[in-house]
Amino acid sequence: MLQIGCPFCGARAQSEFSYERTLDSIVTLEMPANEAVRRLYARANPRGFDEELWRHAFGCRQWLVLHRHRQTHEIASVAAFDPAHR
Amino acid sequence: MSGPSRLPGGPEPTLRFTFDGVPLRGRVGDTLAAALLANGIGLVARSFKYHRPRGILSAGVEEPNALVTVGEGERREPNTRATDVYVYDGLVAHSQNRWPSLAFDLGAVNGLAARFLTAGFYYKTFFGPPSRWLLYERFIRRAAGLGKAPAEPDPDPYEHRSAFCDVLVVGGGPAGIAATRAAVQAGERVLVVEQDLAVREAIDEARVLTRTTASGVWDHGFVTLVQRLVEPGQPPAPGQPAQRLWHVRAGRVVLATGAIERPLTFAWNDRPGVMLSQAVRRYIERFKVLPGQRVVIATNNDDAYATADAIAAAGGSVVAILDSRAEKSAVARIAAHPVHTNAFPISTSGKRHHLRSVEADIGGERTRFEADLLAVSGGFTPVVHLHSQAGGALDWDEAIQAFVPGASRQAVSSVGAAAGDLPPVGIAVADLPDPKASFIDFQNDVTAADIDLAWAEGYRSVEHLKRYTTLGMATDQGKTSNMAALARLASVAGVTIPQAGLTTFRAPFTPVTLGALAGADGGGHAAPNRRLALYDRHQRLAPIWQPLGLWHRPRAYPVAGETLHQAALREARAVRTAAGIVDVSTLAKFAVVGPDAAALLESVCATGVAKLAVGRGRYTFLLREDGMVMDDGTVWRLEENRYLLTSSTGGADRMEAHLSYAHRVLAPHLRVSVVAQQEHFAGIALAGPLAKAILAELTGIAPPAHMGLAQAEIAGVAVLILAASYSGERAFELYAVASDAGAVWDAVEAATRARGGAPYGLEALEFLRIEKGHIVIGAEADGRTTPHDLQLERMLRKSGGFIGAAGLTRPALSAPDRLQLVGLTSETPIPEGAMLVTATGEPVLGHVTSAAGRVLGEGAVALGLLAGGRLRTGERLLATSPTRNQSAHVTVTAPLFYDAEGTRYRDGD
Numbered sequence: 003m004l005q006i007g008c009p010f011c012g013a014r015a016q017s018e019f020s021y022e023r024t025l026d027s028i029v030t031l032e033m034p035a036n037e038a039v040r041r042l043y044a045r046a047n048p049r050g051f052d053e054e055l056w057r058h059a060f061g062c063r064q065w066l067v068l069h070r071h072r073q074t075h076e077i078a079s080v081a082a083f084d085p086a087h088r
Numbered sequence: 089m090s091g092p093s094r095l096p097g098g099p100e101p102t103l104r105f106t107f108d109g110v111p112l113r114g115r116v117g118d119t120l121a122a123a124l125l126a127n128g129i130g131l132v133a134r135s136f137k138y139h140r141p142r143g144i145l146s147a148g149v150e151e152p153n154a155l156v157t158v159g160e161g162e163r164r165e166p167n168t169r170a171t172d173v174y175v176y177d178g179l180v181a182h183s184q185n186r187w188p189s190l191a192f193d194l195g196a197v198n199g200l201a202a203r204f205l206t207a208g209f210y211y212k213t214f215f216g217p218p219s220r221w222l223l224y225e226r227f228i229r230r231a232a233g234l235g236k237a238p239a240e241p242d243p244d245p246y247e248h249r250s251a252f253c254d255v256l257v258v259g260g261g262p263a264g265i266a267a268t269r270a271a272v273q274a275g276e277r278v279l280v281v282e283q284d285l286a287v288r289e290a291i292d293e294a295r296v297l298t299r300t301t302a303s304g305v306w307d308h309g310f311v312t313l314v315q316r317l318v319e320p321g322q323p324p325a326p327g328q329p330a331q332r333l334w335h336v337r338a339g340r341v342v343l344a345t346g347a348i349e350r351p352l353t354f355a356w357n358d359r360p361g362v363m364l365s366q367a368v369r370r371y372i373e374r375f376k377v378l379p380g381q382r383v384v385i386a387t388n389n390d391d392a393y394a395t396a397d398a399i400a401a402a403g404g405s406v407v408a409i410l411d412s413r414a415e416k417s418a419v420a421r422i423a424a425h426p427v428h429t430n431a432f433p434i435s436t437s438g439k440r441h442h443l444r445s446v447e448a449d450i451g452g453e454r455t456r457f458e459a460d461l462l463a464v465s466g467g468f469t470p471v472v473h474l475h476s477q478a479g480g481a482l483d484w485d486e487a488i489q490a491f492v493p494g495a496s497r498q499a500v501s502s503v504g505a506a507a508g509d510l511p512p513v514g515i516a517v518a519d520l521p522d523p524k525a526s527f528i529d530f531q532n533d534v535t536a537a538d539i540d541l542a543w544a545e546g547y548r549s550v551e552h553l554k555r556y557t558t559l560g561m562a563t564d565q566g567k568t569s570n571m572a573a574l575a576r577l578a579s580v581a582g583v584t585i586p587q588a589g590l591t592t593f594r595a596p597f598t599p600v601t602l603g604a605l606a607g608a609d610g611g612g613h614a615a616p617n618r619r620l621a622l623y624d625r626h627q628r629l630a631p632i633w634q635p636l637g638l639w640h641r642p643r644a645y646p647v648a649g650e651t652l653h654q655a656a657l658r659e660a661r662a663v664r665t666a667a668g669i670v671d672v673s674t675l676a677k678f679a680v681v682g683p684d685a686a687a688l689l690e691s692v693c694a695t696g697v698a699k700l701a702v703g704r705g706r707y708t709f710l711l712r713e714d715g716m717v718m719d720d721g722t723v724w725r726l727e728e729n730r731y732l733l734t735s736s737t738g739g740a741d742r743m744e745a746h747l748s749y750a751h752r753v754l755a756p757h758l759r760v761s762v763v764a765q766q767e768h769f770a771g772i773a774l775a776g777p778l779a780k781a782i783l784a785e786l787t788g789i790a791p792p793a794h795m796g797l798a799q800a801e802i803a804g805v806a807v808l809i810l811a812a813s814y815s816g817e818r819a820f821e822l823y824a825v826a827s828d829a830g831a832v833w834d835a836v837e838a839a840t841r842a843r844g845g846a847p848y849g850l851e852a853l854e855f856l857r858i859e860k861g862h863i864v865i866g867a868e869a870d871g872r873t874t875p876h877d878l879q880l881e882r883m884l885r886k887s888g889g890f891i892g893a894a895g896l897t898r899p900a901l902s903a904p905d906r907l908q909l910v911g912l913t914s915e916t917p918i919p920e921g922a923m924l925v926t927a928t929g930e931p932v933l934g935h936v937t938s939a940a941g942r943v944l945g946e947g948a949v950a951l952g953l954l955a956g957g958r959l960r961t962g963e964r965l966l967a968t969s970p971t972r973n974q975s976a977h978v979t980v981t982a983p984l985f986y987d988a989e990g991t992r993y994r995d996g997d
């Protein structure tokens with residue numbers, strides 16, 4: 003079980019969080035259909051760090067961005083989600 | 089005298105136990121294995137496949153042979169390692185996999201059939217005709233096996249606990265204690281775990297858990313521990329659990345897990361009386377048991393010389409030391425025992441299931457030694473399991489011929505023997521004259537010949553080899569056999585051992601009782617039971633309860649011996665002819681408030697919202713991003729900037745996250761607040777031709793028109809009235825604060841019963857909604873259905889801008905042959921879940937999603953998803969369920985069977 007440092011609550015167990023998606027698969031409401039479909043079905047699958055959207059669902063309920071290594075689970079940073087990231 | 093025996097002197101054996109019904113005694117601190125040896129018992133088990141007689145190989149958790157069943161009745165624990173259970177007064181142990189007795193086992197005839205049960209045997213039988221497998225299966229099931237699991241529920245409690253520490257030290261031996269002392273001196277909080285009864289030396293400042301195994305190392309310093317508070321088969325103290333599962337988050341982990349000695353490979357090396365060298369020493373020094381009187385030692389390292397000294401000191405006779413190394417080491421040169429270099433055991437012979445002699449190859453000459461114990465040491469393998477589980481790399485150490493911990497991925501370090509601090513070994517190995525009798529994996533009866541065969545049949549990867557031969561499987565996970573297997577594989581493949589590779593080390597390190605994993609979450613505590621606010625009102629009526637997610641809702645309220653179906657039909661008819669009330673409290677409810685409330689709703693709802701007038705509501709549905717229907721419900725405009733969104737019970741938690749995502753991630757600029765109110769309000773639906781009159785009488789106001797709303801009081805409690813119909817009759821949903829809703833239910837129930845109505849449950853609700861063709865999320869909308877498939881496309885908001893609008897544009901989603909919602913009618917009951925075909929044997933065209941009998945008329949109706957269904961109206965199909973042997977001839981119709989004009993629910997409004 004991962005340990006995630008919530009910027010609002012401190013270090014907490016993964017079971018308090020829910021994974022949403024990678025930042026590059028966020029489909030905004032304004033996005034053209036071809037771009038939306040690309041983001042849904044043709045995502046990058048890096049063997050390394052990725053930017054992920056999580057939610058502290060059983061804590062402060064805030065949306066967070068994790069820099070997480072997809073092979074080693076190393077978490078380089080956790081920050082509050084900034085809409086400019088989309 | 090020959091065979092194992094207790095050394096003279098020492099305390100009296102006071103603990104009474106039995107083995108296969110024979111009363112025996114053991115000393116406090118004995119393992120079952122030590123106590124059996126002390127009683128002269130060397131034969132303790134029969135092997136898995138060939139029923140070979142087996143003894144005790146080791147003195148630790150790595151034991152592959154000495155598996156016994158401990159305990160009685162519901163506490164019976166099969167496949168317990170006799171080396172890892174401590175004798176207690178009253179312990180009952182039985183040997184396994186033998187009939188009629190351990191010493192005389194008819195199943196041992198399989199040993200003669202060894203040729204037959206070679207590598208991949210099970211797999212190969214699958215290729216023959218099925219009838220042959222049925223024959224084999226009967227034979228295999230009778231022949232192969234270990235202990236039997238108890239059929240009764242486990243009576244003992246288990247619990248979970250959490251702990252935190254700066255340093256977790258796994259292993260309380262010398263290396264672990266040294267690491268503990270250093271960490272304590274540095275001011276760190278230390279937790280030490282030791283699977284044995286005690287640590288080497290107590291350190292006051294450190295917390296110590298004994299009889300505790302670190303079963304798994306996971307991510308970010310998370311380690312699971314299994315603590316035994318009692319031995320297998322032993323009842324726990326009152327109020328205490330039998331075992332605890334600990335969840336530990338450690339700043340760093342120090343692995344002082346030691347090493348496991350390797351056996352040697354030669355013919356009939358599995359005979360009772362063949363024992364690992366360090367195990368022999370441990371039985372002598374710790375348990376005061378001499379496992380044999382005349383001992384041959386076979387080794388490739390210096391460590392076994394200490395065993396020879398211990399045997400001699402205990403009064404045993406060391407007949408010969410067979411040292412595989414060509415030159416005498418410094419230790420060998422000063423040994424006071426007959427040492428032979430360039431010497432290998434070749435074979436053993438036995439008598440009455442016990443070792444009698446050892447045949448050796450000494451510099452090319454064959455020699456036979458009379459002996460009742462053969463102590464073997466093929467070197468030592470560091471216990472790298474936890475290091476490897478933590479993602480650490482492994483390096484090959486040529487000197488000790490073993491894998492040692494390499495670079496760690498986490499803050500996990502290894503010390504002592506676990507880090508490879510072990511005696512070097514000689515690498516010379518003897519040729520195997522009889523590979524079919526040379527066992528590699530004792531527990532799974534895998535011989536050197538099986539590995540050769542697997543290689544010859546093309547199994548090159550060590551992972552494939554494992555699965556093909558069953559090598560390294562079952563309770564010991566190859567702790568004693570993996571390196572010998574790799575050595576054999578490497579030699580047939582002509583590669584080095586590190587080139588041959590390793591299988592993955594996975595948790596748990598030793599077998600874990602399922603009860604420990606469940607903890608206190610067993611029985612009725614497996615999942616939370618979410619009770620309705622009106623639970624007491626329903627319970628008074630003794631309903632049949634139906635679990636729905638974590639909720640429990642009344643399914644029907646049978647009276648006077650009614651069956652479920654009879655009760656539900658009576659309740660549904662009451663709704664169609666008079667009135668009924670049903671608890672709808674579990675519907676998801678969200679207050680959406682603020683100047684941009686409509687904008688947020690329009691981002692998630694695929695239907696129009698903004699034009700909704702204050703005081704009105706409408707049906708809506710929501711899509712996933714891929715355009716599939718995710719959920720449906722109603723949206724109500726309570727005030728200018730205040731809306732209420734209801735959605736399905738099962739999707740309530742998902743919807744909370746979805747709305748938050750839509751707001752916080754997709755549209756954070758919107759000035760709106762969303763509050764989940766599912767449990768804040770209890771809901772009661774009042775439906776039926778008399779509903780309007782009942783509501784007018786209860787509230788004293790004119791009930792709102794269909795899809796209108798009103799505020800009123802019932803029994804002095806404020807209620808929100810939403811005029812929505814799910815049943816197809818005139819209906820109202822009444823919402824009150826949950827804690828006050830009991831009085832509302834009482835008043836509505838009394839008024840409804842006074843007019844010939846009744847409460848109704850989920851079953852009647854199903855009958856009613858199926859007749860009206862209303863979809864249910866999870867049945868008709870199964871995650872693969874679009875609004876078009878459900879004939880909802882005319883409600884889609886043309887301007888787009890909602891979640892799923894883009895995904896819905898994909899061309900395949902408007903293909904004409906998609907599964908589309910249809911109605912089905914029949915004279916006979918339609919099996920739910922049945923497939924729809926034109927005739928038996930023809931391709932499947934769709935399936936029945938929901939089915940029921942007509943509430944008032946005769947015959948059955950159903951909803952289904954049918955390929956190109958909209959154009960198939962009038963077709964006759966077969967709804968067939970071969971697994972239940974049920975079928976019905978059905979006619980395809982529109983998905984609406986009752987009051988197609990909708991006059992009943994509008995009721996003249």
